[in-house]
Amino acid sequence: xxxxxxxxxxxxxxxxxxxxxxxxxxxxxxxxxxxxxxxxxxxxxxxxxxxxxxxxxxxxxxxxxxxxxxxxxxxxxxxxxxxxxxxxxxxxxxxxxxxxxxxxxxxxxxxxxxxxxxxxxxxxxxxxxxxxxxxxxxxxxxxxxxxxxxxxxxxxxxxxxxxxxxxxxxxxxxxxxxxxxxxxxxxxxxxxxxxxxxxxxxxxxxxxxxxxxxxxxxxxxxxxxxxxxxxxxxxxxxxxxxxxxxxxxxxxxxxxxxxxxxxxxxxxxxxxxxxxxxxxxxxxxxx
Amino acid sequence: xxxxxxxxxxxxxxxxxxxxxxxxxxxxxxxxxxxxxxxxxxxxxxxxxxxxxxxxxxxxxxxxxxxxxxxxxxxxxxxxxxxxxxxxxxxxxxxxxxxxxxxxxxxxxxxxxxxxxxxxxxxxxxxxxxxxxxxxxxxxxxxxxxxxxxxxxxxxxxxxxxxxxxxxxxxxxxxxxxxxxxxxxxxxxxxxxxxxxxxxxxxxxxxxxxxxxxxxxxxxxxxxxxxxxxxxxxxxxxxxxxxxxxxxxxxxxxxxxxxxx
Numbered sequence: 249x250x251x252x253x254x255x256x257x258x259x260x261x262x263x264x265x266x267x268x269x270x271x272x273x274x275x276x277x278x279x280x281x282x283x284x285x286x287x288x289x290x291x292x293x294x295x296x297x298x299x300x301x302x303x304x305x306x307x308x309x310x311x312x313x314x315x316x317x318x319x320x321x322x323x324x325x326x327x328x329x330x331x332x333x334x335x336x337x338x339x340x341x342x343x344x345x346x347x348x349x350x351x352x353x354x355x356x357x358x359x360x361x362x363x364x365x366x367x368x369x370x371x372x373x374x375x376x377x378x379x380x381x382x383x384x385x386x387x388x389x390x391x392x393x394x395x396x397x398x399x400x401x402x403x404x405x406x407x408x409x410x411x412x413x414x415x416x417x418x419x420x421x422x423x424x425x426x427x428x429x430x431x432x433x434x435x436x437x438x439x440x441x442x443x444x445x446x447x448x449x450x451x452x453x454x455x456x457x458x459x460x461x462x463x464x465x466x467x468x469x470x471x472x473x474x475x476x477x478x479x480x481x482x483x484x485x486x487x488x489x490x491x492x493x494x495x496x497x498x499x500x501x502x503x504x505x506x507x508x509x510x511x512x513x514x515x516x517x518x519x520x521x522x523x524x525x526x527x528x529x530x531x532x533x534x535x
Numbered sequence: 536x537x538x539x540x541x542x543x544x545x546x547x548x549x550x551x552x553x554x555x556x557x558x559x560x561x562x563x564x565x566x567x568x569x570x571x572x573x574x575x576x577x578x579x580x581x582x583x584x585x586x587x588x589x590x591x592x593x594x595x596x597x598x599x600x601x602x603x604x605x606x607x608x609x610x611x612x613x614x615x616x617x618x619x620x621x622x623x624x625x626x627x628x629x630x631x632x633x634x635x636x637x638x639x640x641x642x643x644x645x646x647x648x649x650x651x652x653x654x655x656x657x658x659x660x661x662x663x664x665x666x667x668x669x670x671x672x673x674x675x676x677x678x679x680x681x682x683x684x685x686x687x688x689x690x691x692x693x694x695x696x697x698x699x700x701x702x703x704x705x706x707x708x709x710x711x712x713x714x715x716x717x718x719x720x721x722x723x724x725x726x727x728x729x730x731x732x733x734x735x736x737x738x739x740x741x742x743x744x745x746x747x748x749x750x751x752x753x754x755x756x757x758x759x760x761x762x763x764x765x766x767x768x769x770x771x772x773x774x775x776x777x778x779x780x781x782x783x784x785x786x787x788x789x790x791x792x793x794x795x796x
Contacts, residue, residue: 261628446626447626449624450624450626450637451637451641452613453613453618453624454613454617454637454641454685454686454688454689455610455611455612455613455614455642455689456610457610457641458607460610460641
């Protein structure tokens with residue numbers, strides 16, 4: 249209890265310094281928040297495109313009900329497969345007439361339906377990389393009643409490359425932003441602790457233990473960090489609303505990311521406070 | 536209670552601050568630590584306070600030894616060694632009472648116990664009526680009294696004072712010195728570093744440890760005779776009076792004296 253009481257007292261006693269450090273932490277985390285917003289939206293967009301990755305297996309006309317059921321359930325049982333959708337010859341014709349509007353007049357007149365029935369196989373998220381798609385396609389094409397298998401190899405490859413580039417960029421840029429945030433938070437906290445170095449020296453002098461000296465500073469770091477995290481959240485939300493209304497539809501961050509950001513702010517504040525205060529404990533660590 | 540056994544302290548940059556010093560200060564003893572600036576007075580105090588470890592030899596304070604003490608025992612040692620500085624080191628934004636209670640909080644005492652002890656300590660140092668004054672509102676002598684009360688907060692066995700009267704006028708110095716004497720009479724040992732010759736002259740009965748260039752050149756508490764080369768010392772001054780009368784050589788300890796580093 250004492251550490252938190254002391255920490256709050258110290259924050260209230262030096263409102264300007266407290267506001268400065270919360271703002272600095274908030275702004276550093278806001279950069280991270282903006283980045284998170286961008287990364288999340290790009291990732292969602294890519295995932296939406298990747299959703300469309302599917303393997304289409306065209307069936308021979310001579311397949312019968314029982315065989316179809318067997319093939320369908322066997323493919324559905326592959327560990328990589330999410331769902332198997334059957335598209336009958338009639339449905340294929342109907343779809344084609346709808347999608348290719350200019351030929352819609354022609355289709356009803358065709359006496360023999362030239363389109364084959366097919367199975368549309370979707371893979372589980374995370375299993376949509378070119379290699380897995382290729383292996384599954386090859387496995388499906390081994391079935392007797394499957395005529396041909398298509399999955400747009402080029403397209404799958406390109407999406408996969410894009411995703412890897414995005415992931416790598418996110419890691420580097422996000423990592424750098426996180427590092428900058430850490431340095432900024434560290435400097436701010438160090439400043440506020442340095443302002444109290446006389447106090448720390450006196451505490452050492454009269455026989456305070458290292459823990460006794462450190463705890464209020466850790467609490468102060470935690471409080472400023474959490475407050476900074478909340479500020480960053482508010483700023484990020486404002487930026488999101490602005491973008492969403494004025495520029496384009498964007499997605500808001502997942503709850504887990506928000507929680508991680510605020511908790512991260514608190515932990516960051518506490519860690520930098522711990523590091524800085526230990527640096528001030530010269531007298532206790534001399535021997 | 537305080538034992539220095541062949542203690543040498545080297546600093547990497549400034550060299551040897553203390554060389555092969557041995558002495559013993561008993562419980563409730565009063566000792567002056569004297570010598571010119573840079574003689575090693577502050578180093579001795581810092582070693583007693585265990586702010587620094589000896590390069591060679593051993594410093595023993597009560598049950599703590601510099602060779603065996605663990606880092607986590609240092610706070611306990613500090614509570615039995617009160618420290619008073621020339622520049623007081625009070626927290627400006629705290630009142631006199633708060634400055635003292637600040638030191639009591641580290642002991643984990645509860646609030647009512649702290650309040651009554653603070654008032655008692657302020658009474659001890661003659662500042663009961665100034666409890667709610669801020670340091671800026673106090674005179675130099677009063678500030679030093681607050682600092683002494685703070686040093687006493689943890690009931691130390693020994694009070695270390697580094698030029699405690701260095702920033703005070705003569706009257707305030709006398710008052711502060713008398714306070715040290717009173718506290719000593721109540722059973723607290725005092726080691727007072729000073730190069731104030733007047734103070735030494737006034738109290739010829741008090742034990743004197745004299746340092747020069749990091750060496751303990753004289754200890755009035757030991758049986759060893761005073762070395763002959765010490766003719767430029769404060770002790771001679773104490774014995775013989777001011778340099779004008781005794782004809783002490785140029786560059787005596789007094790003339791070279793300035794605030795300790």
